[in-house]
Amino acid sequence: MRAVVFEQFGGPEVLEITDVEEPHAGPGRIRIRVHAAGVNAADSKRRRGLMAKGPIEGPRGTGLDAAGVVDEVGEGVTGVEVGIRVFGSGIDTVAEHAVLTAWAVLPDHVPFDEGAAAPVPxxxxxxxxxxxxxxxxxxxxxxxxxxxxxxxxxxxxxxxxxxxxxxxxxxxxxxxxxxxxxxxxxxxxxxxxxxxxxxxxxxxxxxxxxxxxxxxxxxxxxxxxxxxxxxxxxxxxxxxxxTFGGGDKPAALREAAALMADGRLRMIVEETYPIEQTPEAQRVSETGHGRGRAVIEIAR
The missing domain is CATH 3.40.50.720 (NAD(P)-binding Rossmann-like Domain)
Structure with missing residues (x-):
């Protein structure tokens, strides 16, 4: 599958699209066919090595949240099945497939880009x-x-x-x-x-x-x-x-899904980039002066 990765720490220019092995959903996880992935400040920190505990070893992906369609369900997962639209948090989500560690069902009327913009915020x-x-x-x-x-x-x-x-x-x-x-x-x-x-x-x-x-x-x-x-x-x-992390992500996502469903929460997508422009998306994100969210479109 295609994914955006980096093999050395640095600026947005170290990002590249390459073919990598598809991930699979382990116990308590789901895998999605990614339609859109969010752009976060943490993506840049990770890419620059600011969150690393040691030297980089092999390609690393980017992206922490996404929306798409479930295509694999791990052992022990209930309440979701293949073919359901979801949004949630995961690892290396700027890719054609990604494993989510926390998720909620995306209301039918909410587009994938708005779903992808929601999890981290x-x-x-x-x-x-x-x-x-x-x-x-x-x-x-x-x-x-x-x-x-x-x-x-x-x-x-x-x-x-x-x-x-x-x-x-x-x-x-x-x-x-x-x-x-x-x-x-x-x-x-x-x-x-x-x-x-x-x-x-x-x-x-x-x-x-x-x-x-x-x-x-x-x-x-x-x-x-x-x-x-x-x-x-x-x-x-x-x-x-x-507060820099922790919390009950599944509960937060369920609350967000309920608010999206009745129109009380709408994530504003200020800019949508094709996967090929992921470096530019992260560069713009680093300025810290945008409104709403930027997302990467993976699949239509």
Whole structure:
């Protein structure tokens, strides 16, 4: 099968398409015929060796989430069968076939590209809300709200009954508002503008951009334990929380599927690339200034 791989650490230019052996679904896993795969910041970190525990040995794939049609079911798997449309998390998903470790059924009306755009952002969004103990009626501030995680976080938080205030660039104000949040820019005076937008006090806050705003978010909430970052490891030095992984992926995906089914969650696909342009997709992703998600189209 065709897959995008790299044989040395480096920039997007080390990625290439090659033929590799098809993976198979082991116990508790499923394999899909991939229709689309998401593009994540972690793809670039992995490709650059920032997540490696040693030297690279042989070709490594890329991609952490995908959507497609089940074509192989591993031992012990229930509730899904060959031919079902699914989306989920896996390893090396920018390929014609990929094994998923967590998944949910993709609603019939949701296209594969939107399904592929969902897994990593919705899992991260749910972890963020759980980390700070967000409750119905709380006011949540999201710093860096226009990206893929912000897109999911705003909609899931709103579905859970939270009020959301998001910071984003001037160009992305209408985008953030369309997702269901109150919006303001992140330039000088943003803290005061957030306070003005809040109906009452700010209860919880999430840093999605790593822009050095942890002290300001703590000032807004009044409690460092109610602030979480997915992008700034130094947040713990201020008493805030960080979350870089873990969580209950299957539960997050099921919640997302239910919200997609009734129209309360829609992942915005800003750009779709053919598999041949995977290097360009990762290069653009590395700029960190996009809105929504980019996806790689594998099969039509």
């Amino acid at each position: 919705v899992d991260t969004a749910v972890r963020v809300l759980d980390a700070v103990g967000a409750q119905e009626g709380d006011t949540l501030v999201v710093s860096g709200a226009a990206g893929g995680v912000g897109t999911a976080l705003i909609q899931i938080a709103r579905a859970r009954g939270l009020i959301v205030i998001g910071t984003a660039s001037a160009a992305n104000q209408e985008y953030v508002e369309a997702l269901g949040a109150l919006a303001t820019t992140y330039d000088e005076g943003w803290v005061d503008r957030v306070r003005d937008l809040a109906v009452a006090e700010v209860d919880v806050a999430a840093d999605l951009s790593g822009a050095g705003v942890i002290p300001e978010l703590i000032a807004l909430t009044g409690d460092p334990a109610r602030v979480v970052s997915i992008a700034d490891a130094s947040a713990t030095e201020h008493g805030a929380k960080v």
